[in-house]
Amino acid sequence: EIVMTQSPATLSVSPGERATLSCRASQSVSNSLAWYQQKPGQAPRLLIYGASTTATGIPARFSGSGSGTEFTLTISNLQSEDFAVYYCQQYNSWPVTFGQGTKVDIK
């Protein structure tokens, strides 16, 4: 199965700044990459799919890029509600697999 590796494990960012999260696949997943946000005590929420398509209702400050094995989630102008754990997921190969998550916390 494809192993997804996220970095860093924790990212400390000040409100209003930009956060850049990375996700690497052990082999190419084309653009079959999704990003989810999970807040404490809540289920994950879909942010991005197709590596760069923003899901319905997601603010424009969230953007995704990349293809193949290297992907990035960028959160511009970080808001208080954006402090959470972010997961990437590949769905190009069976079984689908997730990264271990990046926690974005307040600097």
Added chain:
Amino acid sequence: QVQLVQSGTEMKKPGASVKLSCQTSGYTFTSYGITWLRQAPGQGLEWMGWISPYNGNTDYPQKLQGRVTLTTDTSTSTAYMDLRSLRSDDTAFYYCARIHTSAWFFDYWGQGTLVTVSS
């Protein structure tokens, strides 16, 4: 609006079974697959399998083959996950989610059910 509402917290002893439900609304149940995932405390997400409410087709990861069964009731738009021979490392939050129509990512999620396995 699309909603997936899961059943409540469960506490089980090792060796027992648990059956969780996921009641859906706001969309045509048979038009989208349902997947189940779990998350042990402080850990990442583990995919547990999927089911097509349209024809009942299922697939499970090899790790859980033989212990997990997914079913649906199209009359009530409800999906079920049955996990047998529970062990302490099955303690986790369990989530159902709707599979997007065109690809294997998950666009709507249930709120999660905590299953605790302890003697």
